[in-house]
Amino acid sequence: MKPHPEANCASCPAHNTAQLERLGVDMTEWDYAIALAGNPNTGKSTVFNALTGLRQHTGNWPGKTVTRAEGGFSFAGKRFKLIDLPGTYSLLSTSTDEEVARNFILFGQPDVTVIVADATRLERNLNLTLQILEITERAVLCLNLMDEAKRHRLQIDERTLSKDLGIPVVPASARVGIGIDELLQRIHEVASGQFVCRPHRIKYGNSALQKAVDQLAEQIAGKYPQLFNTRWMALRLIEGDARLREAVAGGEIAGLVHEQQTYAPAESGL
Amino acid sequence: MIHPFYALLIAVFFLIGTFFVFSPGKGLLGRIQRYKRIQDHICREDILKHLYENERQDKKSSLHSMAGALNISTERTADLIQELQHTGLIQLQNDHYILSAEGRDYALKMIRIHRLYELYLSEQTGVPEAAWHTHAEIAEHEITPEQAEAISDQLGNPRYDPHGDPIPSADGFLPPNRGLWLTDWPENEIGRIIQIEDEPVNVYNIIREKDIQLGIQIEQVRREQEYLKLIANGRKVTLPLIAAGNIRAEVLKQAAPITDPPARLRDLQSGEQGVVIALSQNLRGSERRRLMDLGVTPGTIIRNELVSAFGDPVAYNIRGAAIALRHTQANLIYVKKLGAEYEAAS
């Protein structure tokens, strides 16, 4: 299967999977790097498998994936590198088990972050989603496990959700391949800049905190004008995030300003 | 082939021997380790700390007070003091010993390490509170200043240890104490406990027995002879003055009085619901963060959903997911019970 030229794809969503070429572990020369993030046990590895044709282990318990896995696919003439991450509940915590995911989302600078969320527990999944939207401008929410949501007779208005979050929202049931077409389409749109995200930003209730964040963010922006998520950095520095302190002290932070980066996040173990 | 009886006999003796050597604490190796702990340099450092503490409390330090505090012979103490005088860390003033400026710096550095290490233990390890002090007593002699700075950096350069005591900065500056001693507390103010001295141990134990912890709200503090009567988190408490003098609290400007002692998450029976009021200050560091990540924030409605085979842990329904927590954690989450009927509204 040869990837079609880009022009065809927007008009023919029905044939999207026909354009999908699963590249497995072949990831030479990729155009876009896509990270799969999300709470534990939401189906990230299942989505990964559906897109790359690989067989990452999946299992119905939180913590099945503990190391990062990479695979590739090509779509609409572009080559994508996909990174499956361990699940994480939050980017704000300090626990070591979630370090791999946290560091990658923060410092890996993927071109698009696909957030895989459990549609049956939207509220708790939005916690992480909102945090991720604080640090990236390019994200897609994959609302997975829609079949389970149906079983629980939940109705989800993905348009409102998409408007509120400012990013594309794709309902899916990854295990049976439903929604993968649209997910591909949206990833491509966001990666290529056809869709510009306007991510939701958290409003800090505590006004002293708001002031402190503003003050430090201004300083950071003064020093590193190209950084766009200064607010988040300020917040994390005030909280005392050791990894970010290190990045600031060691000057690594300067490397985060470039749009597209070859990334080498601090890796632990495998 | 050797008779099984003898084989067993030999093996049992062998095992007892091994146990004698390796048994943690009491074994030969353990003894050797303990012996190392009373080496000279450790005793010297302890003398400096003893002097510092005494000076802070305006007490005088003599040869005997030091020997007593360190639990070593006076002869040995005398030798050690002489060495310390030689290096210029302590001086004799009239009939007692005092720290020189360098000596004070040295003592402050050790206190810094001690408190940092306690904070590190509380934030990043599962070491229980009762063991922090002992660990830190060992660590303060072993951790180098560089390591201490690394720990401080990792913890975000903190200023107060887990008991609320100020941590001296690397250049010897001691951050100010916050709030007021309970013995000076204005009767009508509502406040929050922010510091509890963990030494002397017997006084600290009294405070713990009364279940007084950091973060507890206090009100209606009244002095009656040798006691302080107050309401702590809605509960009447009588504290001996000696204990109250080791507790500091800060005034809370807008706080409503707490009338009833709140229930704990642990108190919810199977199927019951409660709304989270607060997380105890004894939930610290990564443990506290993890719980909040999981959605345990004030205002969250939680239901006891499933009890495990042994009764502990219990799975609670928190924002749509069943999360298993141990009793020790559920005990540190304050809730207001909603009763089982509440279900329809949630």
Added chain:
Amino acid sequence: MKNSAKQNELLDLADQLRWELGDTIHDSLMQTVYEDASRIAGRAVTLPAEKPRLQWDKFLDRLLTSRWTGFPVMFLILMSVFWLTITGANIPSGWIADLLVDTLHPWLKTASLSIGFPWWLSGFLFDGMYLAAAWVISVMLPPMAIFFPLFTILEDFGYLPRVAFNLDALFRKSGAHGKQALTMAMGYGCNAAGIIATRIIDSPRERLIAIITNNFSLCNGRWPTQILIASLFIGTLVPPALGGFVSALSVVGVALLGVALTFVTSWFLSRSVLKGTPSSFSLELPPYRPPRIWQTLYTSLVDRTLFVLWRAVVFAFPAGALIWLMANFQISGISLAEYLIQWFNPFGLLIGLNGVILLAYVIAIPANEIVVPTILMLTVLSAKMTGMGAGAGVMFELDDMQAYQQVFQAGGWTLMTALNLMLFSLVHNPCSTTIYTIFKETGSRRWTLVSTFLPVVMGFLLTFFVTQFWRLISML
């Protein structure tokens, strides 16, 4: 770096702000995020007018975790899995042995000799390497290809977290982390994987405990040993109709002994070298999700088959070569293998095993899969059996149970030897891959050594005491 950290003005300002804000930053921040999340979710999600009563899920949860049924059901599930494995594996095992050993091996030998291979080359290649691999495949593949798909179905269904939920109380009492149950379960597939899975344990102390004790989870390379020995020596003690059941029972017994040893060792470690009290524990119990049975069976089968075949190639080829060489390299008329067996024999007998088994365990350090084939081969060699196999270093064809038993009898095996082998297979050093993984994950030589030698010493002690008591009692 530390110095520049001190001088950085951004960090200084951050420190200053942090001190001013006090210690409630994180709390208020999290509350804010959740308030936002809750508002957005509230706008997007419409709950059903009346809650669908998912009675089935609730009922299952009660059944699987209640005080009276939780553990019995767990035991029943384990029993069924092993019963299915043991009874199901027999037939395909025979087929594969027929094909690879009885048919293909002689054919390869004749063919190679007829095109002019020298005897040693054909022996080295086909009696050594090929047969070792063929053996591993026929012993390992069928039970594992049944066991793992069943296990994966349980995993996909959502049963594992419930086991962890139930066992947590015991782990807590032994000073360990409740999620150790999950890493233990991963260890049933492969200890190296189990050790990587310990990353889900946040506390370093408890993670080390989980790493050191993971070896007590019988792995992929050891289940078949247990199953084979149990079927041969314990299943045959009872009438044939009950054989499968009793064998399954004894394998489950050994597995449960492994769980018990995990608790005991964890308890001991957390009261000595890894002193401490258990840290916090929080585990999300996912909803039951009906597994896609056929797909799971298929992928798991393919996965397992590939895994076993890969291990067979990587480890059995060299091991087969080594055994063949040891059996054919002679010093004054006695083969090297025999020297070594004699050398190991006295100690082996003391702990109720023998020189052959110990030598096999040394050869099998790279992979547990090759233990049984090696034992059989060395037994034939040392017992100088005739009519079995084709000569020194040949792993011969054994097509039915009786043939196996003949070999073991010739090697002087008794029920006690079999029992000790099962115990030693549970409690001995981890395989080389696992040791390497432990080193990579802990980054510490010391803990790697502890994890390697602690189980060997425990295994020696365990088998020693069992043996001596057994002998003492049988003397009475």
